[in-house]
Amino acid sequence: MKVVVAALNAKYIHMSLAIRYLKSFCEKDFEIEMAEYTIKDPAMNIVSDLFEKNPDVIGFSCYIWNIAETIKVAGMLKKIKPELKIVFGGPEVSYDTEEWMRKLPQVDFIVMGEGEETFHQLLQEISTTQKYHFVYGLAYRKDEEIILMPGRPKLVLDDIPSPHRFKEDLPSLANRVVYFETSRGCPFSCQFCLSSIEVGVRYFDIERTKRELLYLIESGAKLIKFVDRTFNIKRDYALEIFDFLIKNHGGCVFQFEITADIMRPEVLDFLAENAPPGIFRFEIGVQSTNDTTNELIKRRQNFKKLSRTVTTIKNSGKIDQHLDLIAGLPEEDYDSFKKTFNDVFALRPEELQLGFLKMLRGTGLRNDADKYGYIYMDHAPYEILGNELLPFSDIVRIKRVEDVLEKYWNAHRLDRTMEYLVEHEFSSPFDFFQEFGDFWESRGWQRIGHQLEDLFTRLEQFLTSRRTNHFEGIRGLMKLDYFMNHKYKPRKVWWEERLDKQKHSELLRSIAEQPERVSPAFAELGLGEKDLHKHAMIERLPFDWKTYQETGRFDSTRSTLLLVCYQLQGDQPLVFTVPEEEQIAV
Structure with missing residues (x-):
């Protein structure tokens, strides 16, 4: 029986960790081939390529960013080859599964939750007795009835073979992002996050983790992103991995999601003293500094301790930090979010990501949507369109802030100019980005592209329009920033x-x-x-x-x-x- 495990990634450089786990767990008993595409690839091209592989079973990894395109591809395949068994799995279809089975007649099975063992047992049943009622964690049809089997016990993680040792990955390893996990689960209960649903945290053996990391580094990996929801929850484990990577990094860069307010001082001191500049990046979810909001979403956070951690890391000059905010959380109106933004921007992270609340299937906030008056998209990514405190008109304005924040702060095109403007020329950083975002929108620039020079001329037009103080001095900083954006002497x-x-x-x-x-x-x-x-x-x-x-x-x-x-x-x-x-x- 020929089996293909497929994923439509957001970008070519991404490597699907899910399908590699499925292949590693199942290949001892089945012929498994991996197939990766992007959501930008034409559906006909994807279908043609999969058809040429002539599989008997195709398993698709489904997330909010690829579900629409995956459904389209699966529908076309089923029409071309009705006897093909199509399996969906992943976080997007692990909740509201009965609804998905009703909506998607082209899908024969859905694997709910942790998929390795369930998928393996499903393949065994497809190839033999077809007694699907033996497969825990599976959704299937029996005549016209949709059957949802109970979930299965969690795997012992070290029973899963390595997903990182496939020879076909080696040629492109240096040019792609490698996703890596040392644990599964999250100790927190944030009501907007799927990770809150799984209770407890399970770890891979640390010596296995080291062997896998060393193999990837020696095989040429240049960027490894750890997908652990809170990498530093277990201090000794995190510290040992940090130490191991410092000694063996080989020029590779490692990105971690950390919870900053629980980072121990001795860990910070160790990193400040020992970490080579540039090999570590930290992603820190702040989301909101509104205490009422954090209480409602069951998010325990000490912003004072978080700020101390972020500041200590920044002062070390060793580690870039990416801080996340979510607009649209309960009890966070426009003015409250403005305060959250300014609180976090004051920490001057290298990157500040402003996102909008997504009402993910299975989360507490989606279940309580009516309580807060949420309206949101019916389709993935289920982004909110408003609630009782934050109407759509405010969301649109905050999106303009997000747009210029990405172009000017996160892209680091005008660092000196930005710092001066938010410190001296505007009431607050948020006011600068909002006013500039409104001006950008009024000029219709959101509908056209831009080159590097355009970022400077458009900022100049904005500053001219509002008769900014010290305009000539600011233009001087802009000129210096322009020079510093080039590796070679600019032609113009x-x-x-x-x-x-x-x-x-x-x-x-x-x-x-x-x-x-x-x-x-x-x-x-x-x-x-x-x-x-x-x-x-x-x-x-x-x-x-x-x-x-x-x-x-x-x-x-x-x-x-x-x-x-x-x-x-x-x-x-x-x-x-x-x-x-x-x-x-x-």
């Missing part, structure tokens, strides 16, 4: 006023002849005039750069000529100031 700039070409050439010649007048560090680069013309740019800032670096304020009584040199050391250009006597010449 977005501003019109430039130094006179002749004076520019004279200045470069003078700098090449007496480089020590710029700085000893610059002189050590040994750049001649030809090198400078090829790899350097000079631009005037309308304020004293040294004063700004020391105080964060503009001194407009003096200007500064910056010398920006590319392709010299690493990816970042080097910035020098041209001495005053050289500035006089231009």
Whole structure:
């Protein structure tokens, strides 16, 4: 019997962990082939490829991001090959399963919950006696009746063979995201999250975990994302894995979901002292700083301790942090969410993700939707359209905040400019992103694409429209940010006023002849005039750069000529100031 396990991933770089677990658990008894696609692939292409594999059974891994496309593909396959057995499994179909069975006649079976053992037993029954009432955790049809079998006991995790040792994965390992788990389950009960439904946390043996990680690192993996819901819940386990990865990272990057307010000081001290910069990334779910909201969603959180952890990690300079917010939680209206946003933005995470509540099947909040007056999408991803405190009009406005937050803060295109604007020019960070988002929408820019230069010119138009204080100084910061966004000397700039070409050439010649007048560090680069013309740019800032670096304020009584040199050391250009006597010449 030929079996295919398939997944439609959000992006090509993602690797489905689910289908690899299914293959590893079942391949001892069945011929199992993995097939991965993306949700952007044409359905006809996916169907054609699966048809060519000529399977007897296809199992699809189903999530909110791929369910619509997966249903379409399954429907086409069933029409082409009616005798094909189609199995759905995954979190999206593990709840409201009877409804799914009624809606999807093209699906023969649904595996509910943890799937490895159930799928294996189902394949045994398909290939032999077809007594599906023996398969716990299975939904199937008997004549016209839909049968939902009771759930099965949880697996002992170490009984599952490794999902990471397939030879077919090795050629692309370095170019894809590897998903990895050291545990299953979550100790918390957040009512918006599916993980709250499973009681308890189970761990893989730590020595097995180390062997698997070392194999992936030595096989060329460059990014490993741990899918544990709270990686640091077991301090000693987490600390031992951190230590192991520090000693064996091999240039790989590791991303973890952590709960920041329970992070122990000794773990923070260990990471600050021992972690190489850039190998760890932490994702921290804050969601809300409203105490009433957190109580209603059964989310235990000490924001003071969370802030201390985030600040300590940031001050170490070793680990990038990604903080999550959810708009639309109970008792969180527009003003309350604005406070949540500003509370969390004050921590200055490298990335702040603003998401919107999704009423996932099986969660407590979906079951209590009427209690809070929620309306939400009938289809995946079940995002809210409003509730009794946050109408759709407010959701639309917050989405504009999300849009410019992604483009300007999370993309790190204008870090210096952003920091100045939110600190000095607007009442709060949220007010900046909201006002700019509203302006962006009013200009219709959400309907057209953008290049790097557009981000600068559109911000300039926005600041001009509101007659922003210190506008020329801010434009100077924008110019510097633009230079710092390039690994090579940019062919064009977005501003019109430039130094006179002749004076520019004279200045470069003078700098090449007496480089020590710029700085000893610059002189050590040994750049001649030809090198400078090829790899350097000079631009005037309308304020004293040294004063700004020391105080964060503009001194407009003096200007500064910056010398920006590319392709010299690493990816970042080097910035020098041209001495005053050289500035006089231009």
